[in-house]
Amino acid sequence: MADNDPPEDALNTLRRRVAEARGESAPAAPPPQSPASLAMRFGGEFGAAIIVGALLGYGADVFLHTSPWGLLIGLMLGFAAGIVNIVRVARAYSQAHPVDPNTPSVQDDEED
């Protein structure tokens, strides 16, 4: 019966079956990230946001003659944006590497 299909359909069916058999998401297994590279990522995101924020603020100062307020506000905004960046990276990381639900919780070694 399958032989009666037009060849295009047969090809599509085959493609779908191959995709199903492969489980589809097999090829893109991200390589393990070392803690050091993750730390560098955090640092980079944080620092970059501060530098860009300060530069944007300084640029506003130069053009609007509002020195030093642009630089100050820009620095604060850059700081906040850096935190936002870090939270985003961390959230993406913990979504990609969910903690095993069977992991025992960390023992409370406080004295109380």
Added chain:
Amino acid sequence: MSNDPIHQFHIEPILPVDIAGLDASFTNASLAMVAGVGAAALFFNWAMKPAALVPSRQQVVAEGAYNFIHGMVKDTAGEEGVKKFFPFVFTLFLFIFMSNMLGMFPGAFGVPHMFTPTSQIIVTASMALIVFFTVIIVGFAKNGLKFLKLFVPSGVPPVLYLIVTPIEVVSFFSRPLSHAVRLWANIFAGHVLLKVFAGFVPAMASVGFLGVVGAALPLAMTVALYGLEFLVAFLQAYVFAILTCIYLNDALHPGH
């Protein structure tokens, strides 16, 4: 000279070119970049020439690389991202990967060392800026003003937009910087570290017998670092490519 860890990053003109006062010489950096592109193009043409149903070894490598990036673009940017940006991302990945890998080889044929183009921040910065402007242009072309929703996250009380929007803008503009610096810093620091440890070996060996014995330590460290650098060369190309995908996804689907 050979003990100077920075010497490997010197740019020397091979073919001096001067266009209207601008120095556009063909340098060792240009040569390394051409070699990287050429190596990738030659390998893929050679490996895929038979295009056999039962692939040869080299064809498996070529198809594996293709599938790897294809799956990555699909996972992060969706089917639409594959249609629009897959060639772009694959080219970026191959170029960075080949540049990093070629830079790992010691020199030959009178060339004192291979140059690593990705250890120059201007190279990584221009690639990051290409991605940045692609995101902006495609974002506005496809979504129009809706692209600005990127800076106005939903589910925030209206008063807070006064603070949140500037923060999002700064965060958006900080992307090309961190994107470029991450690749450059990793490659640059790795190569300096390699050269420093390798420089210890002759320095210690010249002291005497004990020095020769002790020189085994930095030598072992150099070998270990070399292995690590190969991993970094791949990993940073991958990280650059996946971040490109994430940013391009913002252009296709603005609003978090």
